[in-house]
Amino acid sequence: xxxxxxxxxxxxxxxxxxxxxxxxxxxxxxxxxxxxxxxxxxxxxxxxxxxxxxxxxxxxxxxxxxxxxxxxxxxxxxxxxxxxxxxxxxxxxxxxxxxxxxxxxxxxxxxxxxx
Amino acid sequence: xxxxxxxxxxxxxxxxxxxxxxxxxxxxxxxxxxxxxxxxxxxxxxxxxxxxxxxxxxxxxxxxxxxxxxxxxxxxxxxxxxxxxxxxxxxxxxxxxxxxxxxxxxxxxxxxxxxxxxx
Numbered sequence: 445x446x447x448x449x450x451x452x453x454x455x456x457x458x459x460x461x462x463x464x465x466x467x468x469x470x471x472x473x474x475x476x477x478x479x480x481x482x483x484x485x486x487x488x489x490x491x492x493x494x495x496x497x498x499x500x501x502x503x504x505x506x507x508x509x510x511x512x513x514x515x516x517x518x519x520x521x522x523x524x525x526x527x528x529x530x531x532x533x534x535x536x537x538x539x540x541x542x543x544x545x546x547x548x549x550x551x552x553x554x555x556x557x558x559x
Numbered sequence: 560x561x562x563x564x565x566x567x568x569x570x571x572x573x574x575x576x577x578x579x580x581x582x583x584x585x586x587x588x589x590x591x592x593x594x595x596x597x598x599x600x601x602x603x604x605x606x607x608x609x610x611x612x613x614x615x616x617x618x619x620x621x622x623x624x625x626x627x628x629x630x631x632x633x634x635x636x637x638x639x640x641x642x643x644x645x646x647x648x649x650x651x652x653x654x655x656x657x658x659x660x661x662x663x664x665x666x667x668x669x670x671x672x673x674x675x676x677x678x
Binding site: 553 | 594596601602603604605606609650665666668669670671
C-alpha cells in the first residue's frame with residue numbers, strides 16, 4: 445500500500461466546474477509536490493511546498509490553485525479547466541532535511557478527465 | 560540544464576529472460592542523484608533505487624541490479640529472470656540542487672521505457 449493517499453481516484457468534470465484533488469501523507473515529510481502526467485509521458489512538476497510554504501510554481505496556469513493546509517495535507521483546486529488538462533495528477537512527498545537525495549514517495553494519482 | 564535519455568521506448572521479453580534498461584544523463588552539477596521508478600498499470604510511481612554521484616558501487620537487490628558509470632554518464636537497470644509482474648513503465652530520473660539555496664531537488668525524468676514480459 446502506498447503511504448501517500450490521493451482522492452478521488454477518478455474525476456470527471458466539466459469546463460465550468462470547480463473541484464479539488466486531495467493528498468495526504470503521514471510519513472512526517474515536510475516537502476510535498478504536485479506532478480502532472482499525460483498519457484505515455486513522464487511526470488512534469490507543477491508545484492512544490494516546503495514546510496507548508498509554496499516554494500516552486502512551474503509557471504502553471506492560474507486555473508490550478510494549490511493549497512497546503514498543514515504538513516500532512518496538500519490540495520489542488522481546479523477551476524475552469526480545459527480538455528487538454530485531462531491527465532493523471534500525482535502527489536508526492538519527501539523529507540527535505542535529507543537534501544536533494546531524498547526519494548519522492550508518490551501516491552496512486554487522480555485520473556482527471558475534463559469534458 | 561539537465562537531461563535524461565532512455566533510448567528504449569519499448570522492450571518485450573519472454574518470462575525468465577534477463578533485460579537491461581538503459582539510462583543516460585546530462586548535467587553540469589558535480590553533485591547529483593539518480594533514481595529509478597517503476598509505474599505499473601495501476602498508475603502509482605514506485606521508488607526503486609537512488610544513487611548519488613559519488614557512489615559508483617553497483618547495487619543488487621534480489622532480481623534487480625544497477626550499474627552506475629560516471630565515465631559514460633549512464634545508470635542502467637537490469638532485471639534478471641524477468642517475471643510477468645515486472646511489466647510496467649520504468650523511469651530513470653535525475654535530481655540536482657535548485658537555485659536559491661533550496662535543499663531539495665526537482666526530478667528530471669526520462670521518457671520512460673515500457674517493459675512487457677510475456678508468459
